[in-house]
Amino acid sequence: MSQTIIAQAETPTEAPAAEAGHGEAGHSEGTAAEGGHGGGVFPPLDTATFPSQLFWLVIFFALLYVLMSKVALPRLAKIFHDRMARINGDLSKAQALKEETEAAVKAYEKALADAKAKATTIAQDTRDKLMAEVDSERAALERSLGKKIAESEAQIAKSRAKAMGEVDKLATETAATIIAELTGTTVSKTAVAKAVADAVKG
Known part of the structure; x- marks a missing residue:
């Protein structure tokens, strides 16, 4: 029993010592790890992490491809098509x-050409009608003037013949009177009239 008590008394003393030794070992390991980490390779350039980096890179580009093909590209295609x-x-x-404007211009030009042709036809018809009326009125006026001129000439000829007859009679009487006063003889009016007529003709 005394041996058991001695063993129990020795055990707590050894445990702190073991814990102290373990703590020193852990402290030394942590210090060594910290020293190794401080002087190691930059993680993205560490070849030991390349597989995981490539894996996540493939996943990222796959997600980016899915996002672009399912969301961005269809929207861009829709915007482009719209x-x-x-x-x-x-x-x-x-x-x-443009076609309506050209058709309207052609219709306007056709209407303008038709209006010009119609106006030309109307003007020509009016001119022809006026010329016909003028010719008719001129012919009627010429006929009227010709008739009046003929009547005037006939009246003038008649008046002239009458005047000449009066002149011949007056000349015959005057000549007979003068002969009678100069010669004291009476001459027949027939002889005097013949003499006057010969004098007028000569």
Whole structure:
């Protein structure tokens, strides 16, 4: 029993010593580890970590590819297609407006040409009608003037003949009177009239 008590008394003393030795060993190991870490290779350049780095790099690019192919690229494609559709629609509208404008210009030019042709035809018809009326009125005026001139000439001729007859009669009477006063003889009016007529003709 005395041996048992002695063993129990010795055991606590050995345990702290063992713990102290263990603590010193751990402290020395930690110091060594810290010293090794402080003088080691930069982790991204450590060849021992390359496999894990490549693994995570592959995973990252795979996720990036999935994200781009499933989200970003479809959105970009949709934006591109929408913009192209809008541009094509605008081009189609512009082409339609251009065609409508050209059709309107052609219709205007045709209407203008038709109006000019119609105006020319109307002007020609009016001119022809006026010329016909003028010719008709001129012909009527010429006929009227010709008739009046003929009547005037006939009246003048008649008046002249009458005047000449009066002149011949007056001349015959005057000549007979003068002869009678100068010669004291009476001459027949027939002889005097013949003499006056010969004098007028000569």
